[in-house]
Amino acid sequence: MYYIVLNKWFIFAKQSSNIMPTDNIKSQIRKGILDYCILLLLNKKAAYSTDIIQQLQEARLIVVEGTLYPLLSRLKNNGLLSYEWIESTQGPPRKYYRITDAGKAVLAELDGVWDEISETIKLIK
Numbered sequence: 001m002y003y004i005v006l007n008k009w010f011i012f013a014k015q016s017s018n019i020m021p022t023d024n025i026k027s028q029i030r031k032g033i034l035d036y037c038i039l040l041l042l043n044k045k046a047a048y049s050t051d052i053i054q055q056l057q058e059a060r061l062i063v064v065e066g067t068l069y070p071l072l073s074r075l076k077n078n079g080l081l082s083y084e085w086i087e088s089t090q091g092p093p094r095k096y097y098r099i100t101d102a103g104k105a106v107l108a109e110l111d112g113v114w115d116e117i118s119e120t121i122k123l124i125k
Contacts, residue, residue: 030061030062033061033114034061034063034067034071035071035075035110036107036110036114037056037059037061038052038056038071038072038075039075039080039099039103039106039107039110040107041055041056042081042097042098042099042103043099043103043104043107046084046096046097046098047096047097048094048095048096048097049065049068049069049072049095049097052068052072052097053065053068072097075103076097078102079100079102079103080099080100080102080103080106081097081098081099081100081103082097082098082100083095083096083097083098084096084098
């Protein structure tokens with residue numbers, strides 16, 4: 001068995017044969033940082049969900065709508081995001097998400113966690 005501990009996140013992977021299942025580990029790491037990445041993006045400017053997906057994909061973090069919408073709802077319900085409807089010239093109004101003050105406080109904490117994890121990895125490498 002392999003155990004990888006990333007501060008507050010815990011990832012478990014079981015060894016099959018002698019090959020470590022890296023796909024599962026990569027997937028779990030991506031899921032673990034997705035909230036952080038969304039807060040980082042929305043800290044720059046408010047964004048429509050399609051724009052968020054596009055920016056994440058440009059950063060090579062592949063996310064689909066089925067993953068993003070529940071995540072945005074959870075972040076909103078936790079008070080980290082808010083949204084407003086803005087009229088669109090290309091169809092119905094769009095829901096633009098923005099980070100709240102509480103979200104900025106959580107983002108600052110996550111910045112510290114990320115710096116800690118990055119330093120740990122650099123020391124181990």
